[in-house]
Amino acid sequence: MSRRTLKLGAILLGAGGPGQHHTWLDPDVAADASVDVHWYIARAREAEAAKFDLVFIVDSQFITPDSPNHYLSRLEPLTLLSAIAVHTTHIGLVGTATTSYNEPFNLARRLYSLDHISGGRAGWNVVTSGDAGTAGNYSRDEHYDYPTRYSRALEHVRVSQGLWDSYEADAFPRDKESKVFFDRTKQHALNHRGEFFQVVGPLNLERSRQGQPVIFQAGDSEDGRDLGAAIADAIFTHAATLEQARAFRTELRRRAAEKGRDPENVLIMPGIFPIVADTDDEARARETEILGAKSFDKALAELGRPFGWHDFRQYDLDAPFPDVDPGSSFRTQAEGIARHAREHGLTLRQVVQRQLDAGRSPFVGSPLTVATEIQRWFDGGGFDGVSISVNSPREFARFTDQVVPILRERGVVREEYEADTLRGNLGLPLPENRHTAARRTPEPVR
Amino acid sequence: MSRRTLKLGAILLGAGGPGQHHTWLDPDVAADASVDVHWYIARAREAEAAKFDLVFIVDSQFITPDSPNHYLSRLEPLTLLSAIAVHTTHIGLVGTATTSYNEPFNLARRLYSLDHISGGRAGWNVVTSGDAGTAGNYSRDEHYDYPTRYSRALEHVRVSQGLWDSYEADAFPRDKESKVFFDRTKQHALNHRGEFFQVVGPLNLERSRQGQPVIFQAGDSEDGRDLGAAIADAIFTHAATLEQARAFRTELRRRAAEKGRDPENVLIMPGIFPIVADTDDEARARETEILGAKSFDKALAELGRPFGWHDFRQYDLDAPFPDVDPGSSFRTQAEGIARHAREHGLTLRQVVQRQLDAGRSPFVGSPLTVATEIQRWFDGGGFDGVSISVNSPREFARFTDQVVPILRERGVVREEYEADTLRGNLGLPLPENRHTAARRTPEPVR
Numbered sequence: 001m002s003r004r005t006l007k008l009g010a011i012l013l014g015a016g017g018p019g020q021h022h023t024w025l026d027p028d029v030a031a032d033a034s035v036d037v038h039w040y041i042a043r044a045r046e047a048e049a050a051k052f053d054l055v056f057i058v059d060s061q062f063i064t065p066d067s068p069n070h071y072l073s074r075l076e077p078l079t080l081l082s083a084i085a086v087h088t089t090h091i092g093l094v095g096t097a098t099t100s101y102n103e104p105f106n107l108a109r110r111l112y113s114l115d116h117i118s119g120g121r122a123g124w125n126v127v128t129s130g131d132a133g134t135a136g137n138y139s140r141d142e143h144y145d146y147p148t149r150y151s152r153a154l155e156h157v158r159v160s161q162g163l164w165d166s167y168e169a170d171a172f173p174r175d176k177e178s179k180v181f182f183d184r185t186k187q188h189a190l191n192h193r194g195e196f197f198q199v200v201g202p203l204n205l206e207r208s209r210q211g212q213p214v215i216f217q218a219g220d221s222e223d224g225r226d227l228g229a230a231i232a233d234a235i236f237t238h239a240a241t242l243e244q245a246r247a248f249r250t251e252l253r254r255r256a257a258e259k260g261r262d263p264e265n266v267l268i269m270p271g272i273f274p275i276v277a278d279t280d281d282e283a284r285a286r287e288t289e290i291l292g293a294k295s296f297d298k299a300l301a302e303l304g305r306p307f308g309w310h311d312f313r314q315y316d317l318d319a320p321f322p323d324v325d326p327g328s329s330f331r332t333q334a335e336g337i338a339r340h341a342r343e344h345g346l347t348l349r350q351v352v353q354r355q356l357d358a359g360r361s362p363f364v365g366s367p368l369t370v371a372t373e374i375q376r377w378f379d380g381g382g383f384d385g386v387s388i389s390v391n392s393p394r395e396f397a398r399f400t401d402q403v404v405p406i407l408r409e410r411g412v413v414r415e416e417y418e419a420d421t422l423r424g425n426l427g428l429p430l431p432e433n434r435h436t437a438a439r440r441t442p443e444p445v446r
Numbered sequence: 447m448s449r450r451t452l453k454l455g456a457i458l459l460g461a462g463g464p465g466q467h468h469t470w471l472d473p474d475v476a477a478d479a480s481v482d483v484h485w486y487i488a489r490a491r492e493a494e495a496a497k498f499d500l501v502f503i504v505d506s507q508f509i510t511p512d513s514p515n516h517y518l519s520r521l522e523p524l525t526l527l528s529a530i531a532v533h534t535t536h537i538g539l540v541g542t543a544t545t546s547y548n549e550p551f552n553l554a555r556r557l558y559s560l561d562h563i564s565g566g567r568a569g570w571n572v573v574t575s576g577d578a579g580t581a582g583n584y585s586r587d588e589h590y591d592y593p594t595r596y597s598r599a600l601e602h603v604r605v606s607q608g609l610w611d612s613y614e615a616d617a618f619p620r621d622k623e624s625k626v627f628f629d630r631t632k633q634h635a636l637n638h639r640g641e642f643f644q645v646v647g648p649l650n651l652e653r654s655r656q657g658q659p660v661i662f663q664a665g666d667s668e669d670g671r672d673l674g675a676a677i678a679d680a681i682f683t684h685a686a687t688l689e690q691a692r693a694f695r696t697e698l699r700r701r702a703a704e705k706g707r708d709p710e711n712v713l714i715m716p717g718i719f720p721i722v723a724d725t726d727d728e729a730r731a732r733e734t735e736i737l738g739a740k741s742f743d744k745a746l747a748e749l750g751r752p753f754g755w756h757d758f759r760q761y762d763l764d765a766p767f768p769d770v771d772p773g774s775s776f777r778t779q780a781e782g783i784a785r786h787a788r789e790h791g792l793t794l795r796q797v798v799q800r801q802l803d804a805g806r807s808p809f810v811g812s813p814l815t816v817a818t819e820i821q822r823w824f825d826g827g828g829f830d831g832v833s834i835s836v837n838s839p840r841e842f843a844r845f846t847d848q849v850v851p852i853l854r855e856r857g858v859v860r861e862e863y864e865a866d867t868l869r870g871n872l873g874l875p876l877p878e879n880r881h882t883a884a885r886r887t888p889e890p891v892r
Contacts, residue, residue, distance in 0.1 A: 031620035037563045063650045065630035072628055073652040076559035082528040083563050105583040113522035117483045117529050136646035137551040174477035181470060182518055184511035200582035204509045206519040
C-alpha cells in the first residue's frame, strides 16, 4: 500500500482558548463563537470542502473567573458534534470527553449515538480531566491521583469498546416478509467486573458503520504516552521542532509495537498554528502583531491553570520563579515550566513572557513557505497529520484556499475523500466484532 | 389573559415502543426508524409544520433480548435532539434523562447545551429509571429504592436549576470597542452540599434565551405525583376516560398550589393514540386490525418489565395470575396489574389479553369525531394538551392534516407560534436568574 496522505484536523476554538486572549477582538472573529452552533457548522463545512479528515472539539469542566474566554462558556462537545453531523457528510467528528467523571455506559452510548447520527464519523478524544477543581463538580472531595486517573481511563476505554460490540453487525435483519426484526443470538451482554467499573450491558445500540468510534488521546506524561500507545488510533500533541516531533513519533510507534500493535495504525497529529500571509515578511509582521495583542495580566492568571489554578498574582514579578507544588492537575506541564525556570534562573515575569511567546509557530510565511515546511516535517517523519487551531474564518480560509492546494498538487493531501467513515478516511482498519470473530475461531471469548 | 390553546406534543417512537410489536411491519413504517436520525428530523419537521409545541424522545437503558423493538437499539435522546434542533426553528425538544444514573453537572450541562443549540427550545423529562437492571450498567449491585430515587431526583433537579443560574443574563458584554468580554461579578458558584450531591460549580455555559429548560415529569406513583407537583412545568400521563383525566389534573393542580406554585404553570399533557380514518366505521375497523396484529408471546414477555423483567412464561396461562413481588422497578404499574387481576379473579392469559387491549384508544373515528372528542376533554378540564405517539408517517399525517385543522378552525389550537422558545410557546413565564433577583431585593441569597 502506498503511504497515506497527510491527515488534516481542524480544532474549532470558538472565541479563543488558553493564550488566545486577543482573538475575539479580531473583527473577523465572532465574539460569541463559543456558544454559536452555526459558527461551528460553518467552520466544519469549510473544513469539509477542503477535504479535512476531522474537526475536533476540546473540553474542560472546571472554570474560575480567570479561565480563558472560550472555557468560560461553551457548548458541550457531543451535543455540538451531533448538530454538526447533520450538516456535513464526510468529515470526522472528534470530541473530548473525560473518563474521570463519566460512567462508561453513559459516555459509550452517547459516542455511539453520535457515530450512528453521523453515519460512522465519530471520534473520542480520551482525557482524564487535568483541573483538580473538577472533582468539586462531581461530589468528590479530591481529584483522582495521576496513576488512578490513567488506570481508570484504560479500563473505561476497554469497557466502552466492549459495549460497542454488544450487537453483531447482522443482529437486526428487520425483514418484513419473514417478520424477523431481531436475531437474539447476536445480542451479547458484557458482564464486566473490573477495578473501577462493573457493567453488565448490553448497550442498547446496534453496530455502527465504522464498528467502533476512533480513539484519540493527548496525554504527554509517562502515563499519558503509555495510555496512548495502548489505546489510541490517533494522538494529538505539540511540536516545536521537527526533531522533537520525530522523536515523539518514533517513541510512540515503538511503544505501540511493544504492545503488539501495528504502529501504522497510530497516527501522530500535533496541533499547529500556521500564520499565512502573501509574503514571508507580511506573515512575520502578522505574528508580531498577534503576540503583541496578548494580555500579560491574563497570561499571568492563566499560568495558574497547570498548577491547579494557583494564584501567581501574589508574587513579585521580578523575583525568581516561586517554588510552587505542581499538584495533580496538569503535572507534566507544571513540572516542565518550573524546571525550565529553575534551570535558566528565570523571574516570574520572564516565565509569563515565555508563555506569551509560546504561540510562536514554526509555520509562518507565504503559502508556499508554509506548505513546504509542512511537507518537510511530514516527509521527515515528524507527523502523520496536523491539527490546525481555528478561530478566524479569514485565517482558516488562507490555509484551506492557499496552502492546501499546494499540498494537494504535490500529492501530500488527498484529492477526494476515500470513504464516508472516519476510519475509512484515516486509513484505519474496520474492527471486527469480537463475538463474530469468536464464531469463526472456536476458542472461548474472554 | 385568555385561556391557553391546547398544547400538542409528538412522542417519536421509531420502530415501536411497549405493546407496539406490530408497528414495524407496516409498509409505511421504516423498520430502522429507531436509529435513523433522518426519520426523526422528518417527523419533527412535520410536527413543526402543524405548529406542534414539542417532540418528545423517551428513553431507558437496560435491555434484554425480550425488550420492545424500539428499546433494543435506539439513539440517545440528547444527541438526537441536538441533530433535530439544527433542522427546525420553533418546535420544543424534550428528552428523557435519568437522575438516578447521571451526575447533575454532566446532565445539566448537556441539557443547557441543547438549549443553546436550539435557541431556547430544550425540555427535560425527569425520570428515576424504572428498570432495576439498570443498576448493573452503572457499577451498582442494587437499584436505588423508591424513596431514594425520588429524593435524589428532587435534589438533582434543584442542583441543575442552580447550575443554570451560574451566569446572569448580562455576564458577557463581548464589547470589542471597550474590550470587555466578560463581567466577572456576574459569574456565580453554586457551592451545593446536599444529601446526594456536592457541586461547586459554576456551570461553564452562559444564560440561554429561555433561562432554564422546561421540566417535564411522568411518575404516577404517590412519590411521582409529589415530585411532579414540586418541579414540573408539564406532566406526561395516561388517561383512559375524561373523568380519570380530570381527577388527575385536579389533584396535580391542587398539589402544586399546596407547594406555593401557580397551578396555571403546571400543564397536564397525557399521551393519546388517535386512530383516524375517513369514517368512524373505518377507524374502528383499523383499531381492530391494529389490536389483532399484536403478538401474544411478545406481550407475555413484555409483561415482565414492570415486575423487573420477571419471566411470566414459566406459568400456566390458564391458572390464576401468579403472586409475584412487584419489586422496585415500575412498582405502581406492577401493583396495579396484580391488584386488578386479584380483584377480578383473572388468569395470566386474561391479564396478557388485557395488556394487548390497552392500546384501545378513546380517540377513534373520523377527523370530525376525533377533533370533537379531544375538544370535549380539553373543555372539560381533562388536559392542557395531548402527546401523540408517532410511528407511522401516514397515521401522523392524518392527524396533522385532518384533525388539527378542525381544532384550529375552532380556536382550540394555535394558528401560528407565539414565540421561538419552548417556554414562550407553552405560555410559561421566563424564570429570572436568582442572583439577578437578589440584586433587586437586598436580602441574602440562600
